[in-house]
Amino acid sequence: MIRIEGCLVVLLLIFVNIANATKPTCLGFDKWLKFISKQPQPRYCPFTTENKNNAIYLLYDVNPPEGFNLRRDVYIRLAVFMRHLQATPGYENVRIVLPPWRRLYHWKSHHIEQDNVPWENFFNIESLKRYAPVMDFPEFLAEYKTFGVEETFGLAVHKVLQLRHFKDMFENGVFRDKWELSNECPENPHILQGSFLKEYPLWIKDPKIQCVNYQGSATLLKQVINRVTKGLENDNLPKVIAILNAEIVLHEHWADREFWRARRSMRFADNLMKIAADFRLSNFNSYDKVDNVQRPPMWEYETPKHKGKALGGPYLCVHLRRGDFLYGREKTTPTLKSSALQIKYYLQNHNLTTVFLATDATAFEIKNLKSYIPRYRVVRFSAENLYQKSLIKDGGIAIIDQIICSHAHFFIGTYESTFTYRIYEEREILGFPRDRTFNTLCKKSTMENCLQNSVWPIVY
Known part of the structure; x- marks a missing residue:
């Protein structure tokens, strides 16, 4: 394996020469260049076909019923x-493969194709790569072919691990990190039901799925991977390991600096950002410069200096969760009338006349909500036509809703909704004051005994 130190420095020098030749006019360019040059240098250049000895590809999947926004947290x-x-020495060539999106519970549009959707449809993959060694699923399939590995039945997945909770999660009343390989793995022909792992061109080389009782943070996965890879052939060829129920893995340190660096790297796809920006401009005359939000070209250039300075567009956004929350979380989910009265209160409080509504409510429910606030303008986003909808899909519409909400002057979310959580995070990154971000719809319109979502401030 060839080690090449200081790859970032070489690329940076090339970039400086190009920059000097073209005389860029973008503001703060010198400052940006100085900032990037101070970042930790990678130990190795992005690997090429000649530098992939002992490559390990980690595929993962999540419990099928889990939604889009929890999967982002996983x-x-x-x-x-x-x-x-x-x-870690010996793991320089490890990569995590982003699982293609399957049709999720909340993606209700059955007239468009929403299976096997790559992450690039929703996120900026290059931005993700600048934080972690990730690759989109189509990219993984293409790269694997460069090894020249001939497999009769398809691309081999060498081992599938099924993560499970321990039966006794608390020993003597104490929760501690632990894991163990389990021989008590019941035969289940439907265990891969709904997973991309059971579809061509993937081929499960070892049909016996290994159950792993797992309890704790992601750090434990290193021990699991080490144990599993030692049991595979030592032939310097790439190894593909898949993990089922990856949602069981917990954060090492939730909401710390590394959490936020990973979160900031999750920039949305450019086309979704543009659609949202055009919508904000045409409906609210809202755009980044006048809204004073922090959005440099690269997430690495975001700083804490902008904390609390974002103004946002001249509208209020509310995420109004309905659907299964009506019966699953009845004790904390407000009625439409209660929601409308709270929206009206905040509109008056902030001298606003327009509300952007992100919701899974039915058309009848939306009409009912509007009847309680007739003097205020209620705006929603919808795809321009069927063609655009087929391109961005329901997942893209949800992201556009989140982008628009994240740029609002004031935001109100739903209690214990991961959709709301992701908007909180986005607004923290953009630099909004917390009193205009971490707000929750109450059960009662009087806002008495109101349960509020937690606040997790950004860390740089």
């Missing part, structure tokens, strides 16, 4: 872990 847990793992 990614952060694994991305932080893989970033640290790659710095």
Whole structure:
């Protein structure tokens, strides 16, 4: 394996020469260049076909019923872990493969194709790569072919691990990190039901799925991977390991600096950002410069100096969760009338006349809500036509809703909703004051005995 030190420095020098030749006019360019030059240098250049000895590809999947926004949080847990793992001798060539999106419970549009959707449809993959060793699923399939490995039945997945909770999670009343390989793994022909792992071109080489009782943070995965890889052939060929129920893995340190670095790297796809920006401009005359939000070209250039300075567009956003919350969380979910009265209160309080509504409510429910606030303008986003909807899909519409909400002057969310959590995080990154971000709809319109979501401030 060829080690090449200081790759970032070489690339940086090339970039400086190009920059000097073209005389860029972007503001703060010299400052940006100085900032990037101070960042920790990677130990190795991005690997090429000649530098992939003992490569390990980690595929993962999440419990099928879990939603889009929890899956994003699972990614952060694994991305932080893989970033640290790659710095360990012997694991320089480890990569995490982003699982293609399957049709999720909340993606209700059955007239468009929403299976096997790559992450690049929703996120900026290059931005993700600048934090952790990740690759999109189509990229993984293409790269694997460069090894020249001939497999009769498809691309081999050498081992599948099924994570499970311990039956006794608290020993003597104490929760501690632990794991163990389990021989008590019941035969279940439907264990891969709904998973991309059971579809061509993947081929489960070892049909016996290994159960792993797992309890704790992602750091434990290093021990699990080490044990599993030692049992595989030592032939310098790439090894593909898959993990089921990755949501069982916990954060090492939730909401710390590394959590936020991983979260900040999750920039949305450019086309979704543009659609949201065009919508904000045409409906609210809202754009980043006048809204004073922090959005440099690269997430690495974000700083704490902008904390609390974002103004936002001249509108209020509310995430109004309905659907299964009506019966699953009835004790904390407000009625439409209660929600409308709270929205009206905040509109008056902040001298606003427009509300952007992000919701899974039915058309009838939305009409009902509007009847309680007739003097205020209620705006929603919808795809321009079927073609655009087929391109961005329901997941893209949800992201556009989040982008628009994250740029609002004031935001109100739903109690214990991961959709709301992701908007909180986005607004923290953009630099909004917390009193205009971490707000929650109460059960009662009087806001008495109101349960509020937790506050997790950004850390740089």
